[in-house]
Amino acid sequence: MADYTKDEFVQLIKRLGAFISFKLSNLFNNLDTQSAGTIAGLAFALVFTWRLLRSPRARPQRQPKRQASTSHSSDATGTSNANIVSPGVFTSAEDASAQNVIDEFFQPVKPTLGQIVRQRLSEGRKVTCQLLGVILEETTPEELQEKATVRSSVLEILLEFTKFCDLYLMERVLDDESEKRVLLALQDAGIFTSGGLVKDKVLPIHVLFCSTDVGRTSFVRQLEPDWHIDTNTEIVSQLARFIRYQLHISPMKPERTAPNVFTSTSLEQFFGCT
Structure with a gap:
């Protein structure tokens, strides 16, 4: 000195x-x-x-x-x-x-992804999430008849979900082949084995399929999650009265949203991964 x-x-x-x-x-x-x-x-x-x-x-x-x-x-x-x-x-x-x-x-300590996920979800213990346009690259059921591709950028977020909550992935499909294609894509991405999960035990990740959007709405109502994540504006609007929080994935912010509905361009953007 x-x-x-x-x-x-x-x-x-x-x-x-x-x-x-x-x-x-x-x-x-x-x-x-x-x-x-x-x-x-x-x-x-x-x-x-x-x-x-x-x-x-x-x-x-x-x-x-x-x-x-x-x-x-x-x-x-x-x-x-x-x-x-x-x-x-x-x-x-x-x-x-x-x-x-x-x-x-006094350098600020950057929070981990796990801390961010817990904070953003307000310690929610059950999450339901649409597959198309959120977890998968494809955005329509017709595309699933040809291929199913998991977005690699969401894998870490999904892993953090499974550490403290039950995750229900759901989607509308047009045929049984689309359903098999989606399950294979999820398995190849390591979603069912990440974090030491064992297939023959009760998993915190569940995959549900239906033939109509009404069916997806019914799934969410029955499960009563703390959070629901969806791209469909009508479904989000219908569930606003029944679900504690929702995340609406949309390229544009709707003009009117309920107080318990959050909007983001992607799952990654909502959790600060972009």
């Missing part, structure tokens, strides 16, 4: 104290969104400052005595005045150095 005069050192400590007080104020005003890591960093910063105040500062080395001389005295006085920094005044380099040290203790 660079040598400071006594007044400079005191002013630096005051700046540290003021900045920590500011951070404390922000922390307690937003405590519900702060992580334990931030609080630990704050405690460490306070201990660091306290020890800094207690530790003795190295005494500045004495300058060698010089011969008294008119010319030398004049030069020394000019040089000395040029290097003196008034108490309480700091160079930009010193300010930046102190700021960088403090900022290291």
Whole structure:
């Protein structure tokens, strides 16, 4: 650490104290969104400052005595005045150095995907979700007669779902072959085996098929989930009175939505994965 005069050192400590007080104020005003890591960093910063105040500062080395001389005295006085920094005044380099040290203790801790999923779902324990346009790349039952493709970007989200809630995937299909095609695509994507799930036990993931949209609505009503995820505006509107929360996947936000209906362009966007 660079040598400071006594007044400079005191002013630096005051700046540290003021900045920590500011951070404390922000922390307690937003405590519900702060992580334990931030609080630990704050405690460490306070201990660091306290020890800094207690530790003795190295005494500045004495300058060698010089011969008294008119010319030398004049030069020394000019040089000395040029290097003196008034108490309480700091160079930009010193300010930046102190700021960088403090900022290291207050770096925000990024939440994990699991924490985000739990928070966004409000700890919901049962989720129903449409397959087309949400889990699958295909958007119509007709497309499922040709192929079924799982969106790789949703796999981690689905895995987090299964860690704390029951997940029911459902879709309208036109024939039995489409149903088999969807199940095979889900199996190939590892949805039934991710997270150490065992096939011969009760799984937290269930797949349901129906022949009409009314059938999907009926499934949701019977299951009474905490959340339902769907792309169909009419179904979302009909279920708004019965389901606690819904996520409407749509490229455009509808003009009118119920207070318990959230809108997002994709499952990934809603959970901050894009």
